[in-house]
């Protein structure tokens with residue numbers, strides 16, 4: 001089969017002929033139709049997330065099962081599938097508690113499709129069969145393979161945050177990095193949850209897109225004090241929830257300083273920097289600082305169901321044939337993509 005292979009960090013893709021994957025016991029192979037091209041996998045390509053090379057990246061996948069190994073009953077040949085992105089042990093305390101992202105699998109962390117094994121930038125993809133999740137019948141994956149592929153991360157990750165932060169109707173939610181591939185879906189989902197949404201970003205085109213996606217207010221962080229702007233928008237009360245997809249010290253501190261009483265700050269990686277927070281504020285204002293990592297299988301199923309019911313539609317603005325992967329990833333690297341990018345594979 002053909003695959004876009006990375007042979008070392010910060011190198012271009014090589015369209016290569018590699019061996020067809022064969023499904024062993026408990027495994028399945030899917031033909032890949034499309035794969036999302038988000039910043040996370042660009043971090044791998046650029047060498048900012050270390051992996052073993054050669055590697056085929058990509059985890060936001062739409063595919064069709066073409067082969068199942070011995071003992072596989074969960075999926076069958078011909079099933080339309082997407083992919084649950086974490087490779088979990090299935091039997092540790094956290095897996096058994098349906099909190100798969102916290103899996104204690106070997107090495108102290110879960111494996112990730114397209115990082116610890118080959119992913120979706122290839123004609124075929126082999127995974128443990130239970131990592132393939134059937135696409136609900138109401139979703140036209142053949143017409144929209146790019147959109148359906150990105151549900152598994154760009155839409156499910158922010159969906160999980162609504163529960164993690166306990167977002168309630170009528171609350172005010174600020175999204176930092178709102179114009180990015182996951183941030184814009186956080187804006188859409190917070191609106192879906194009937195919150196008032198303030199989008200924070202540094203690019204005015206992206207803030208325009210956030211308004212179109214439903215943001216009630218926008219703050220350009222390049223133009224001054226973000227915490228002050230958020231306090232102004234809320235009449236001095238502060239935001240109930242701040243969700244930080246950038247997570248550098250300055251955004252985290254702006255977010256925590258803009259929190260209302262009982263406010264919750266959620267960080268989702270990004271730069272993952274350290275920051276200053278006042279324990280007295282946490283105490284006297286009963287505030288909380290939370291981390292949120294990917295999502296559970298159940299949250300993926302719930303998000304697929306939201307799309308099947310027509311309540312949310314993934315925003316993929318830059319869809320290219322996989323022969324254009326290099327140029328597309330350069331746009332992702334430069335932060336030029338509004339919403340999500342994706343490749344049509346094969």
Ligand SMILES: [Zn+2]
Pocket residue numbers: 088089090091092093094095096102103104105
């Ligand atoms: Zn586990």
